[in-house]
Amino acid sequence: MAAVRSSPGLDVVQTGSERQDSLINVQSCGQGEGVSGQKRLNTGQRIEWLVDANTQQTNRHTFPRSSGVDLPTFRSPESVEMDEIMAAMVLTSLSCSPVVQSPPQRDLLPGDMECCGGELSDSGSSGYWSWDHGSVSPAPSPSVTEMDRRLSQPTDEGLHMELDQTACEELEARRCKSLSRGAYRCLWPGCEKVLTSRVGMKRHIRILHLGGGSEQSHREEDFYYTEVSSEDEETAPPSPAPSFSSGAWTSCSSTQSQTTPGCQDAVQSSPLSQSAPSSVWQIHTEHLYQACAPIQVTVSPGSPTLCSWTLPGDVQQKPQMAAPRSRSVSVGEQWLQRNSAPTRSQTMSASPSRGHCSFRKGRGEAKKCRKVYGVERRDQWCTACRWKKACQRFPD
DNA sequence: CCTGCCGGGAA
DNA sequence: TTCCCGGCAGG
Numbered sequence: 001m002a003a004v005r006s007s008p009g010l011d012v013v014q015t016g017s018e019r020q021d022s023l024i025n026v027q028s029c030g031q032g033e034g035v036s037g038q039k040r041l042n043t044g045q046r047i048e049w050l051v052d053a054n055t056q057q058t059n060r061h062t063f064p065r066s067s068g069v070d071l072p073t074f075r076s077p078e079s080v081e082m083d084e085i086m087a088a089m090v091l092t093s094l095s096c097s098p099v100v101q102s103p104p105q106r107d108l109l110p111g112d113m114e115c116c117g118g119e120l121s122d123s124g125s126s127g128y129w130s131w132d133h134g135s136v137s138p139a140p141s142p143s144v145t146e147m148d149r150r151l152s153q154p155t156d157e158g159l160h161m162e163l164d165q166t167a168c169e170e171l172e173a174r175r176c177k178s179l180s181r182g183a184y185r186c187l188w189p190g191c192e193k194v195l196t197s198r199v200g201m202k203r204h205i206r207i208l209h210l211g212g213g214s215e216q217s218h219r220e221e222d223f224y225y226t227e228v229s230s231e232d233e234e235t236a237p238p239s240p241a242p243s244f245s246s247g248a249w250t251s252c253s254s255t256q257s258q259t260t261p262g263c264q265d266a267v268q269s270s271p272l273s274q275s276a277p278s279s280v281w282q283i284h285t286e287h288l289y290q291a292c293a294p295i296q297v298t299v300s301p302g303s304p305t306l307c308s309w310t311l312p313g314d315v316q317q318k319p320q321m322a323a324p325r326s327r328s329v330s331v332g333e334q335w336l337q338r339n340s341a342p343t344r345s346q347t348m349s350a351s352p353s354r355g356h357c358s359f360r361k362g363r364g365e366a367k368k369c370r371k372v373y374g375v376e377r378r379d380q381w382c383t384a385c386r387w388k389k390a391c392q393r394f395p396d
Numbered sequence: 397c398c399t400g401c402c403g404g405g406a407a
Numbered sequence: 408t409t410c411c412c413g414g415c416a417g418g
Contacts, residue, residue, distance in 0.1 A: 368400065387410060390401055399418080406411080 188224050366394045 184201035186193040188209045195201045205224045368391040369381035378386060382393035 370399070383410090384401085388401060388412065396400095397418100400416090402413105402415080404411100404413085407409085 185226050186224060187226055366391075366396050368394050 183194050183196050184198050186195075186201060186205060186209075188205065191209065193201070193204055195204060209224060369385035370378075372394070373380045382391055384390055384392045
């Protein structure tokens, strides 16, 4: 918006020495730093202009000149009015000319708007949403000026509207990098890609996950990555993200409760893009929880039939989840202490075949703790065996 | 008789 | 909730 307005306190400054010249101070709402100066028109009017980027005023093309001011007599009121209009137009064109002032006219370039959208448009009234709106708009950052330099270079020949996408993305990436040293983590299930540039992440998601570069998918990538600051990256080793790729699992319960609260806090993107990744994380973590159980399992020594393990996906579906068994007493006990009760209750409640309360299933061929450790080492039994309950360490 | 474990009760 | 045990059933 290139608003040309005249401030009452400044605009019409007519001194006695400049009687024949109409001195008009104009303030133009635009972008970037304010530019002020004077311009002497053909008609002899000297126009002083002040282009202030940060003024958010309504468009007012009126030039309140007091009627009591003496004007050159050879001018008819119509011509004066025309001159004012002309002056306004000239000022408008001046303040919007890319040659004279590139910063304020940035939002007037439709090419920029189309190319980079809200990324480049810092104007709060542009109507475009912007990623870094709040952090960028108020104070011009070095990256902005640098970008302006880059932008004003080609626009010397005119409005260079054909900035290609990649160039804009580079600018965007630069800007994002300079503004925040954050990283962007892909939230696509199974993908833990962490990139330092948002554009790269978008491209990654678009190409790898969304499968192509369609227009629709171009907006979808925002849902599948989250922004994490570098501090979070450094201080978040227990974050579940790297854990997926690493197969060194000793206990699965450690990650169960860590459903990315830190990541959520670190996210600074739009709330729309927050919601989707969180749900993705939720699902992901649940899968992780379900999947981690068979990983730490070691096969029971006496029963080869127990070696048939289902895949994590199947484990999730099956109502009767097989409890893990381990020869390692300490690990098994730890796991039992944490998971025996919930697993048991899950199994009980979900099993439809157990209609009979007094049903006593036949004795399995698996050796239980009593058989394995003997009565003399009862302290090494699983808790259930110690309580004369169904063995959880070596279930049938 | 041994073993596994259900059901119930005590702390 | 944790712990223990009587007692039943299968082998």
